[in-house]
Amino acid sequence: MFIETHLGGGAVMLRKRPATRNVGIDLDPDVIAMWRRRDDVAVELFHGDAATYLADNPPPSTALVFADPPYWPGSRRRARCYACDYDEADHHRLLAVLAGLDCAVMITGYPNEAYAEALAGWHVTDYPNCTQTGLVAERAWTNYPPPVVLHDYDHVGMDFREREALRRRRRSHVRKLQRAPALERNAIFADLADAFPDELKLAVERFEQ
Ligand SMILES: C[S@@+](CC[C@H](N)C(=O)[O-])C[C@H]1O[C@@H](n2cnc3c(N)ncnc32)[C@H](O)[C@@H]1O
Structure with a gap:
C-alpha cells in the first residue's frame, strides 16, 4: 500500500x-x-x-x-x-x-x-x-535506512546523467552475459549466488510475486 x-x-x-x-x-x-x-x-x-x-x-x-x-x-x-x-x-x-x-x-x-x-x-x-x-x-x-534492494531501479541516480550512466552499465553487463557461452554465464550466476546469497534471493523473488 x-x-x-x-x-x-x-x-x-x-x-x-x-x-x-x-x-x-x-x-x-x-x-x-x-x-x-x-x-x-x-x-x-x-x-x-x-x-x-x-x-x-x-x-x-x-x-x-x-x-x-x-x-x-x-x-x-x-x-x-x-x-x-x-x-x-x-x-x-x-x-x-x-x-x-x-x-x-x-x-x-x-x-x-x-x-x-x-x-x-x-x-x-x-x-x-x-x-x-x-x-x-x-x-x-x-524512518528506515536507504534500501539497497529495490523493486524498480529505473530511478536510481541523483540526476539524469547518473541515471543514464547506470542504465548504460546495466545494459553492457547484460549484453556481455548474453554473448557468453551458456556454461560460462551459468558459472557466473552460481558465483554470484555464492557471493550475494541474500540479494540474489530478493532479486529472484521479483519474478515470483
Ligand atoms: C509540496 S506540494 C506537493 C507536490 C507534489 N509532491 C507534486 O508532485 O506535485 C503540497 C501539496 O499539499 C497540499 N496540502 C496543503 N495542505 C494540506 C493538508 N493539510 N493536507 C493534505 N494536503 C495538503 C497542497 O494542496 C499541495 O497540493
Whole structure:
C-alpha cells in the first residue's frame, strides 16, 4: 500500500510502479478534481487534511507513506506556492502524526531546523531538484535506512546523467552475459549466488510475486 499524503501533481505517484493500493490525499479541492478526471492511474482519493486522515486511518505496517508537505515557512523561494499552505503548528502536528506511524515513512522538503529537531534519528538523503527558480538542494527524511534492494531501479541516480550512466552499465553487463557461452554465464550466476546469497534471493523473488 502506498499513501501520498500531499498529492498535488503526484510526481512520485505517477512515476513509481503501482502498489496493490495507491492512496492520494490533498486538501485542495481543485487537486482532487483534477485527479478524478484521470482514468490512467488507479488512485483512491481523499479530499481533506493529511494528518487527520492518517490519525483516523493508521496505515498497516507494510505501507509506505510519502509526504511532500508545503514548505516550512521562510524556506520557500516564492511567497506562496499552493492554495493550501502550512503554518508552523500544521507542520508540527503533521510531523508528530508521521513519527507515530508503524510503517515506512518518507518526508521531503528543504532542510530546516524544526524538521531536524522533530526528525532526529531519521535517515537523511540530500538530492538536487530542478525547480522553476533553478537547482535547489532538497532533503528526504526516512524512518528506515536507504534500501539497497529495490523493486524498480529505473530511478536510481541523483540526476539524469547518473541515471543514464547506470542504465548504460546495466545494459553492457547484460549484453556481455548474453554473448557468453551458456556454461560460462551459468558459472557466473552460481558465483554470484555464492557471493550475494541474500540479494540474489530478493532479486529472484521479483519474478515470483
Ligand atoms: C509540496 S506540494 C506537493 C507536490 C507534489 N509532491 C507534486 O508532485 O506535485 C503540497 C501539496 O499539499 C497540499 N496540502 C496543503 N495542505 C494540506 C493538508 N493539510 N493536507 C493534505 N494536503 C495538503 C497542497 O494542496 C499541495 O497540493
